[in-house]
Amino acid sequence: MSNKLFDFLSRKIQVGRLVLENVLVGTLMGAFVGVALKGYLQHIANLDLIWVMFLLMGLIIGLLSGFARQNRMRYQAIGEKLTATLRDSEKKLVNTEERYKNLLDQANDVIFLLDSQSLFVETNNKFEEILGYKSNEWIGRSLYDLITPNVRDEAIKYCWETLKGGSPRFDLEAICADGRIIDLALANSPVRNSDGEITGIMGIARDISESKKIEELQNKFVSHVSHELRTPLTAMREFIALLIDGIPGKLNEEQTEYCTRVRFNIDRLTRIIENLLLVSSADEGKITLEKKLVNLQDLIIQVRDNLKFTAQKKKIRLKTVLADTFPSIYADPDQIIQVLTNLVGNAIKFTPEGGEISIGAQDQEKNVLLWVQDTGIGISPQDQERIFDRFQQIRQSETFGRQGTGLGLAISREIVGLHRGEIWVESQLGAGSKFIISLPKALAPRVLLVDDDPDLVEMYKDFLEPLHYRLSIAYNGEEAVMKAFQDAPDLIILDIVMPKMSGYEVLGRLRQNKQTCNIPVIILTGYGLDQDRLDNLGEDMLPTLRKPVSMNEFVAAATGVLEKDKASVPGRGAEVTKAESV
Amino acid sequence: MMPEAKKTILLVDDEPDLLDSLSIRLRASGYEVLIAEDGLEALKKARSLDPDLIILDLMLPKMDGYKVARLLKFDNRYSHIPILILSARGQDMDKDMGKSAGADDYLVKPFKSADLISRIERLLTESKING
Numbered sequence: 001m002s003n004k005l006f007d008f009l010s011r012k013i014q015v016g017r018l019v020l021e022n023v024l025v026g027t028l029m030g031a032f033v034g035v036a037l038k039g040y041l042q043h044i045a046n047l048d049l050i051w052v053m054f055l056l057m058g059l060i061i062g063l064l065s066g067f068a069r070q071n072r073m074r075y076q077a078i079g080e081k082l083t084a085t086l087r088d089s090e091k092k093l094v095n096t097e098e099r100y101k102n103l104l105d106q107a108n109d110v111i112f113l114l115d116s117q118s119l120f121v122e123t124n125n126k127f128e129e130i131l132g133y134k135s136n137e138w139i140g141r142s143l144y145d146l147i148t149p150n151v152r153d154e155a156i157k158y159c160w161e162t163l164k165g166g167s168p169r170f171d172l173e174a175i176c177a178d179g180r181i182i183d184l185a186l187a188n189s190p191v192r193n194s195d196g197e198i199t200g201i202m203g204i205a206r207d208i209s210e211s212k213k214i215e216e217l218q219n220k221f222v223s224h225v226s227h228e229l230r231t232p233l234t235a236m237r238e239f240i241a242l243l244i245d246g247i248p249g250k251l252n253e254e255q256t257e258y259c260t261r262v263r264f265n266i267d268r269l270t271r272i273i274e275n276l277l278l279v280s281s282a283d284e285g286k287i288t289l290e291k292k293l294v295n296l297q298d299l300i301i302q303v304r305d306n307l308k309f310t311a312q313k314k315k316i317r318l319k320t321v322l323a324d325t326f327p328s329i330y331a332d333p334d335q336i337i338q339v340l341t342n343l344v345g346n347a348i349k350f351t352p353e354g355g356e357i358s359i360g361a362q363d364q365e366k367n368v369l370l371w372v373q374d375t376g377i378g379i380s381p382q383d384q385e386r387i388f389d390r391f392q393q394i395r396q397s398e399t400f401g402r403q404g405t406g407l408g409l410a411i412s413r414e415i416v417g418l419h420r421g422e423i424w425v426e427s428q429l430g431a432g433s434k435f436i437i438s439l440p441k442a443l444a445p446r447v448l449l450v451d452d453d454p455d456l457v458e459m460y461k462d463f464l465e466p467l468h469y470r471l472s473i474a475y476n477g478e479e480a481v482m483k484a485f486q487d488a489p490d491l492i493i494l495d496i497v498m499p500k501m502s503g504y505e506v507l508g509r510l511r512q513n514k515q516t517c518n519i520p521v522i523i524l525t526g527y528g529l530d531q532d533r534l535d536n537l538g539e540d541m542l543p544t545l546r547k548p549v550s551m552n553e554f555v556a557a558a559t560g561v562l563e564k565d566k567a568s569v570p571g572r573g574a575e576v577t578k579a580e581s582v
Numbered sequence: 583m584m585p586e587a588k589k590t591i592l593l594v595d596d597e598p599d600l601l602d603s604l605s606i607r608l609r610a611s612g613y614e615v616l617i618a619e620d621g622l623e624a625l626k627k628a629r630s631l632d633p634d635l636i637i638l639d640l641m642l643p644k645m646d647g648y649k650v651a652r653l654l655k656f657d658n659r660y661s662h663i664p665i666l667i668l669s670a671r672g673q674d675m676d677k678d679m680g681k682s683a684g685a686d687d688y689l690v691k692p693f694k695s696a697d698l699i700s701r702i703e704r705l706l707t708e709s710k711i712n713g
Contacts, residue, residue: 230690248606
């Protein structure tokens with residue numbers, strides 16, 4: 001408080017002093033001028049009056065200039081203060097920027113910022129180091145140019161998700177400056193401005209080439225070892241079979257029994273190896289489903305019949321709980337049988353003599369449930385979390401003897417996952433277990449209609465309406481590629497002539513990616529087709545509809561592909577269509 | 583059995599135990615058995631001894647089974663001999679490759695003897711009808 005008062009007083013004193021100084025100087029100047037001009041001026045006026053006039057003039061000039069000077073000084077002070085503040089905040093800004101840049105550049109991962117068009121705004125040191133590009137080189141270029149074509153569409157989809165506010169993670173293959181291709185694990189997060197609007201994407205990518213390589217080696221190793229193991233097993237099985245069949249001479253009952261046991265164990269070992277192989281091919285994405293419309297209750301009965309005797313041997317009752325009517329779903333019957341066999345097999349293993357196992361199915365609104373319930377030893381909560389992982393067995397199993405590889409449930413989960421379903425367990429120690437599989441109900445096939453003419457799209461929608469297909473619509477090429485990813489249609493009806501991205505280009509993009517490469521396509525065209533372009537895409541025999549197309553033609557083409565696809569092997573859908581459209 | 587001559591099977595594998603056990607089985611089932619332990623020997627014996635059927639492993643020394651199958655199947659003089667591939671490689675791709683090399687059937691090791699015998703019989707009757 002006293003400080004402020006002091007400031008105020010000293011400022012006032014300073015101002016007063018300035019004014020006084022100027023008045024004095026002005027007056028002196030007036031007097032000086034008066035003396036200098038005295039001689040000349042005496043001729044025209046009274047001397048004394050002139051003296052007074054000059055003194056007055058000096059006083060006024062002094063006052064004015066004093067105030068002017070004071071004002072100038074005040075503004076100068078304000079100016080200086082402002083400059084200082086500015087300089088200060090500038091320094092702070094530079095500091096922040098430096099800190100931010102350091103943070104980016106010292107990070108162990110590739111970090112970049114993209115704008116809403118997925119163009120690079122900023123990249124860090126690691127970007128240069130790992131990918132080998134100069135960082136400025138990529139500013140303004142598209143992320144998608146950095147990515148190999150086979151995952152490009154997926155990347156577009158993920159970036160799109162990010163711009164909608166999601167933070168997806170995905171693996172991609174990036175092309176380095178020297179042409180190498182490396183595996184990156186990318187985590188995207190949206191960048192928002194102060195209003196909370198999403199203006200871009202921040203991507204953090206880690207080089208996972210090494211771990212990918214190791215994974216691959218591991219799989220190769222498993223598959224190699226499995227092959228190596230089969231050879232001696234084959235010889236063993238053959239010799240034992242010769243003995244059992246009595247080819248070198250008839251065996252007595254006991255000898256036959258022992259040999260049969262040896263053969264049983266050889267078969268068990270063989271199954272374990274099969275499972276190992278299955279897991280490694282699941283990792284490589286080699287398990288393909290042959291989906292058909294199946295009645296799950298039929299499958300349950302089949303599994304019950306297969307395992308009836310094994311259960312009977314252990315004096316376990318095996319019963320089924322079935323509904324009168326049950327919806328059919330799209331599933332691979334062989335794989336579902338394998339899962340159920342696995343579950344019932346486990347149940348038999350872990351259920352004491354005299355117990356009961358039931359297999360059932362239940363119709364829910366959107367899903368169907370399959371369950372296998374036993375009166376066995378139950379599974380502790382800790383174990384419930386682990387049992388679906390590979391090579392895990394429940395701890396209590398030691399009291400029951402260890403059997404199997406601990407792969408059965410892992411494979412089951414893999415298969416159920418491929419069906420877009422879920423598997424889980426409800427259990428209490430000592431009170432039995434219930435394994436439940438939920439599978440999505442058979443849905444009508446989904447058709448993706450692609451045409452840039454909205455009127456035509458409406459017409460096609462009307463054409464297909466009586467068939468009750470689920471429809472996705474795209475009005476341009478980009479949208480078509482996006483929807484092909486998102487909606488996983490069972491059929492795409494694709495217009496060839498579209499602005500920006502043509503149907504050929506869409507086809508090319510779809511075929512480059514493993515997620516979309518097998519979706520059957522029907523081509524719509526008003527003109528002739530560029531056969532060379534289709535040949536180049538390996539699509540020389542796609543079914544084609546020429547505009548104007550009638551309802552009958554349209555429906556026949558769509559049902560032709562979809563009905564055939566039902567009976568054929570999915571994953572080869574495209575080939576089937578091709579062959580049959582000839 | 584019919585009074586007609588015994589059918590001859592050329593058994594090709596580089597695994598002595600499998601050669602022994604399988605030839606015992608095949609002889610017990612009434613076939614004449616010839617043996618080859620590598621791809622080249624298999625090709626020579628197939629060309630000179632004119633077997634009624636060939637059981638062929640894929641991973642063989644000197645020349646692999648695919649090549650043996652191709653060289654025989656794309657040669658008019660020998661294409662009539664049915665080839666059954668018997669391999670430890672059970673993946674679909676291998677099966678497809680075997681088929682595209684001209685093999686008539688494919689069995690994955692380990693196999694059930696009864697299955698093998700029934701396939702052999704089927705191939706032999708088919709080739710009799712076609713031949």
